[in-house]
Amino acid sequence: MDDNGLRPLVAGRLLGPWAGHQARSTRNSTRSCQVSIKERTPGPQTATDIIRTGEDVDPAETSEWLESLQYVLDTKGPERVKYLLSILDEVAYRQGVDLPFTANTPYVNTIPVDKQPIYPGNRDIERRIKSILRWNAMAMVVRANRMSPGIGGHISTYASAATLYEVAFHHFFRGKSDDYSGDQIYFQGHASPGIYARAFLEGRLSEEQLEYFRRELAPDGGLSSYPHPWLMPGFWEFPTVSMGLGPIMAIYQARFNKYLTDRKLKDCSRSHVWCFMGDGETDEPESLGAISLASREKLDNLIFVINCNLQRLDGPVRGNGKIIQELEASFRGAGWNVIKVIWGDEWDALLARDKTGILVQRMGEVVDGEYQKYVVSSGEYIREHFFGVHPALRALVAPLSDEKIKRMRRGGHEPEKVYAAYKAAVECQGKPTVILAKTIKGYGLGEVGEGRNVTHQQKKLNEDELREFRTRFGIPISDEEVADAPFYRPAADSLEMKYLRARREELGGYVPGRPMVPMPIEVPQLAEYKEFLESSGDREVSTTMAFVRFFSKLLKDKKIGKLIVPIVPDESRTFGMEALFRQCGIYAATGQLYEPVDSDQLLYYREAKDGQILEEGITEAGSMSSFIAAGTAYATHGIEMIPFFIYYSMFGFQRVGDLIWAAGDARAKGFLLGGTAGRTTLNGEGLQHQDGHSHLTAMSYPHVRAYDPAFSYETTAIIMEGLQRMYHRGEDCIYYITLQNENYKMPAMPPGVEQGIVEGMYKLSTTDCGPNRPRVQLFGSAAILREALRAQEILAKKYDVSSNVWSVTSYKELRRSAQAARHFNLLHPEETPRKSYLEQVLEGEAGPFIAASDNVQQVPEAIDAWVPGGLFVLGTDGFGRSDTREGLRRFFEVDAECITVAALHQLVPTGQFDRAQVARAIRDLRIDPDKLDPAALHEQ
Numbered sequence: 001m002d003d004n005g006l007r008p009l010v011a012g013r014l015l016g017p018w019a020g021h022q023a024r025s026t027r028n029s030t031r032s033c034q035v036s037i038k039e040r041t042p043g044p045q046t047a048t049d050i051i052r053t054g055e056d057v058d059p060a061e062t063s064e065w066l067e068s069l070q071y072v073l074d075t076k077g078p079e080r081v082k083y084l085l086s087i088l089d090e091v092a093y094r095q096g097v098d099l100p101f102t103a104n105t106p107y108v109n110t111i112p113v114d115k116q117p118i119y120p121g122n123r124d125i126e127r128r129i130k131s132i133l134r135w136n137a138m139a140m141v142v143r144a145n146r147m148s149p150g151i152g153g154h155i156s157t158y159a160s161a162a163t164l165y166e167v168a169f170h171h172f173f174r175g176k177s178d179d180y181s182g183d184q185i186y187f188q189g190h191a192s193p194g195i196y197a198r199a200f201l202e203g204r205l206s207e208e209q210l211e212y213f214r215r216e217l218a219p220d221g222g223l224s225s226y227p228h229p230w231l232m233p234g235f236w237e238f239p240t241v242s243m244g245l246g247p248i249m250a251i252y253q254a255r256f257n258k259y260l261t262d263r264k265l266k267d268c269s270r271s272h273v274w275c276f277m278g279d280g281e282t283d284e285p286e287s288l289g290a291i292s293l294a295s296r297e298k299l300d301n302l303i304f305v306i307n308c309n310l311q312r313l314d315g316p317v318r319g320n321g322k323i324i325q326e327l328e329a330s331f332r333g334a335g336w337n338v339i340k341v342i343w344g345d346e347w348d349a350l351l352a353r354d355k356t357g358i359l360v361q362r363m364g365e366v367v368d369g370e371y372q373k374y375v376v377s378s379g380e381y382i383r384e385h386f387f388g389v390h391p392a393l394r395a396l397v398a399p400l401s402d403e404k405i406k407r408m409r410r411g412g413h414e415p416e417k418v419y420a421a422y423k424a425a426v427e428c429q430g431k432p433t434v435i436l437a438k439t440i441k442g443y444g445l446g447e448v449g450e451g452r453n454v455t456h457q458q459k460k461l462n463e464d465e466l467r468e469f470r471t472r473f474g475i476p477i478s479d480e481e482v483a484d485a486p487f488y489r490p491a492a493d494s495l496e497m498k499y500l501r502a503r504r505e506e507l508g509g510y511v512p513g514r515p516m517v518p519m520p521i522e523v524p525q526l527a528e529y530k531e532f533l534e535s536s537g538d539r540e541v542s543t544t545m546a547f548v549r550f551f552s553k554l555l556k557d558k559k560i561g562k563l564i565v566p567i568v569p570d571e572s573r574t575f576g577m578e579a580l581f582r583q584c585g586i587y588a589a590t591g592q593l594y595e596p597v598d599s600d601q602l603l604y605y606r607e608a609k610d611g612q613i614l615e616e617g618i619t620e621a622g623s624m625s626s627f628i629a630a631g632t633a634y635a636t637h638g639i640e641m642i643p644f645f646i647y648y649s650m651f652g653f654q655r656v657g658d659l660i661w662a663a664g665d666a667r668a669k670g671f672l673l674g675g676t677a678g679r680t681t682l683n684g685e686g687l688q689h690q691d692g693h694s695h696l697t698a699m700s701y702p703h704v705r706a707y708d709p710a711f712s713y714e715t716t717a718i719i720m721e722g723l724q725r726m727y728h729r730g731e732d733c734i735y736y737i738t739l740q741n742e743n744y745k746m747p748a749m750p751p752g753v754e755q756g757i758v759e760g761m762y763k764l765s766t767t768d769c770g771p772n773r774p775r776v777q778l779f780g781s782a783a784i785l786r787e788a789l790r791a792q793e794i795l796a797k798k799y800d801v802s803s804n805v806w807s808v809t810s811y812k813e814l815r816r817s818a819q820a821a822r823h824f825n826l827l828h829p830e831e832t833p834r835k836s837y838l839e840q841v842l843e844g845e846a847g848p849f850i851a852a853s854d855n856v857q858q859v860p861e862a863i864d865a866w867v868p869g870g871l872f873v874l875g876t877d878g879f880g881r882s883d884t885r886e887g888l889r890r891f892f893e894v895d896a897e898c899i900t901v902a903a904l905h906q907l908v909p910t911g912q913f914d915r916a917q918v919a920r921a922i923r924d925l926r927i928d929p930d931k932l933d934p935a936a937l938h939e940q
């Protein structure tokens with residue numbers, strides 16, 4: 001034997017059974033968190049025992065190879081085997097042996113039974129607690145649906161995940177205590193009844209609250225259907241039920257924890273981020289879309305627990321395949337530590353007895369649809385269909401009764417296995433961990449739901465079914481009472497309750513929980529930023545440029561500068577923000593490991609461990625997830641952070657609208673800056689970029705204050721007000737501010753307009769053409785405000801028409817305050833009617849009123865009901881086009897000439913202008929009366 005222990009190996013040939021799995025995987029993974037070959041193949045006792053049922057053209061030679069492998073394993077250990085296999089792999093590869101790549105390991109538990117740690121809890125008490133939780137969670141849904149049929153709810157999700165949660169509740173989840181933020185836990189939305197059931201036992205929720213599950217409008221309030229910090233502010237931390245958002249938010253939460261630690265703002269190094277999700281949920285692109293970020297950033301504070309019950313709503317997740325293997329390959333390929341928890345301990349004995357590996361092979365070849373079928377089948381069926389395919393397998397279970405075969409559990413229902421996986425996950429260093437736990441959907445529901453395709457929707461149990469459930473889980477409820485499905489809570493001094501409380505005390509308190517401690521911080525005053533309220537003189541700048549200059553000063557602000565989190569998805573240069581790279585640095589957990597190509601320049605691409613900017617790359621979804629993590633840091637970590645997420649406005653509400661909605665659910669705070677906004681202002685980019693509808697979408701987001709400012713002083717006043725409102729007064733809302741890239745001279749802020757800017761509108765300019773001349777009111781926003789001002793001139797000079805031009809900064813704010821007043825007046829007919837800001841400022845102003853916007857017409861139309869005589873609106877409905885700004889504004893009919901015509905047109909019904917005069921104006925202003933309707937899809 002030579003030094004490498006290679007003697008018995010036949011040169012140039014590779015080991016059959018492991019070549020694909022082990023050798024390749026060694027090449028593709030780092031050392032930490034690895035499990036040895038022996039650990040990963042619990043079936044055969046030794047390598048030489050293995051039987052290949054496939055073709056083996058030279059069994060004697062195979063044996064020789066296996067013997068040598070076994071020899072090295074026994075004498076030098078697994079590390080040596082790994083090394084040798086990797087060398088063999090490489091040599092073969094270089095000589096053109098094309099080994100099929102697989103990131104998979106065999107379909108068995110990653111942690112073998114002999115590596116399982118001793119379970120630290122009292123299994124018996126924990127089982128009793130879990131049974132009570134199962135009962136109460138089920139009863140909550142059943143009772144709610146008896147009280148109001150159709151109210152909904154889910155039983156089977158929690159039923160399959162109860163062990164996964166309970167092991168974590170008793171032994172892992174850390175509560176928030178003192179200065180320690182605890183763990184951040186993303187609970188799977190549909191498992192909420194189980195989490196409520198636990199809070200009930202813990203005494204955090206009352207029986208009445210449980211009674212009113214999904215009845216939040218009940219007199220004393222009920223429980224929200226799913227995790228929702230806005231509706232249950234002290235309880236839930238993270239909204240998760242829009243599938244896929246939990247996983248991506250969790251990844252960026254874990255990264256944000258590292259960011260806070262690296263910037264020395266808060267030590268989050270003891271926190272873990274746990275994300276529980278369904279296997280069906282992994283089909284959402286957001287679920288797996290950011291997993292490579294997690295490994296790239298070495299997020300060893302992140303643990304995904306995927307409940308692989310093999311079912312989603314309609315049926316199997318992968319009937320013809322294996323979701324666990326598929327996910328294993330994706331996560332291992334992305335560099336995660338993957339722990340499979342597939343089989344319960346009854347299977348360990350079988351695996352130990354199987355000297356040939358045929359059981360592992362069979363486990364691997366059966367598809368998920370078949371495994372699901374076994375759940376609803378008898379032991380006899382399983383014996384025939386699973387074990388019956390090979391005499392060796394059949395022999396393996398010959399001593400077992402059908403009943404025993406039927407009761408062999410899956411790993412996700414076995415606390416020891418789950419505990420082992422969690423322990424390995426929290427101890428893992430240098431990479432994130434995913435636990436793939438195999439379970440049964442609707443576990444414990446018996447014939448009504450366990451493993452059935454309809455189980456997701458199951459909400460009703462009849463008396464017999466309730467009795468069976470009660471008996472199976474040993475709930476002390478009598479036969480007389482059981483039909484009522486009453487809630488059950490053991491006495492406060494019972495063993496169960498004492499144990500439950502003691503475990504949580506030990507782990508730092510109850511979870512979930514979201515403390516609501518107001519933390520007003522001092523923010524700068526507008527007066528400190530007055531240079532941004534002044535005229536730009538002869539300099540033509542855009543609102544984007546003005547914002548960036550202002551932002552750069554804000555980042556240096558003594559009071560809040562370091563709390564700001566600038567977030568950009570690869571658009572800094574688009575917005576002229578590259579100077580910030582140098583000023584603040586780009587966050588990089590590793591620091592900068594290379595000399596940047598522009599290092600000789602002043603504004604070089606500076607990455608740093610304490611960098612402030614989150615340069616996310618091209619992912620608006622990831623950026624938004626960072627925004628949420630930063631914007632909720634006040635609740636999660638007790639520290640106010642101020643995110644500014646700057647992006648192409650087209651790729652905001654339309655692209656990641658669900659995440660913006662989740663930010664509201666999560667009560668996030670901060671600023672969204674929609675750059676390059678306006679359908680005609682971003683002119684050359686064409687239809688994929690020109691946003692003329694984000695303000696329409698924003699209109700429907702309850703927590704968003706949306707502004708479309710025209711001038712630097714407006715933007716500045718809005719942001720300063722936002723800082724006051726969110727960070728000093730403690731309101732949770734999000735400011736959405738659109739920025740444009742058209743350069744023009746910025747005027748100085750006129751006196752007395754501050755309130756109007758934040759409330760939504762103010763009168764900017766007036767012309768007076770004489771006492772008997774008609775007067776029109778022109779509303780303009782953002783860059784189109786200047787078209788309204790030009791129209792004012794045309795109207796005065798060419799048509800002797802007086803006008804007022806109003807800058808409308810926010811139709812949404814105007815509408816909201818008008819709605820609030822109307823709501824009060826509707827229900828208080830005998831009281832003095834309230835007047836909204838909009839009604840107050842328009843009081844005494846005579847129409848006609850004309851609005852022009854770079855957004856769709858529906859945006860200004862939002863206030864139509866409150867404008868005396870109604871509002872005639874010009875907007876940019878339809879697909880964008882590439883052309884000059886002038887061309888586009890004429891095409892969409894929002895330029896000064898079109899505004900002029902609209903104004904004259906509106907004077908016809910008042911008798912102050914006639915139709916012929918309008919027709920003449922159309923000719924004079926060179927508007928083609930037969931031009932295309934910009935919103936038409938096809939030429940008419």
Ligand SMILES: Cc1ncc(C[n+]2csc(CCOP(=O)(O)OP(=O)(O)O)c2C)c(N)n1
Pocket residue numbers: 156157160190241242243244277278279280281282307309311312313317441456
């Ligand atoms: C984005 C989104 N699409 C659809 C749904 C509706 N939905 C709720 S649960 C569910 C099936 C869940 O299956 P899985 O993720 O496997 O969870 P399980 O209940 O099996 O644990 C679906 C489709 C949703 N909540 N969110």
Ligand SMILES: [Mg+2]
Pocket residue numbers: 278279280307308309310311312317441
């Ligand atoms: Mg599922």
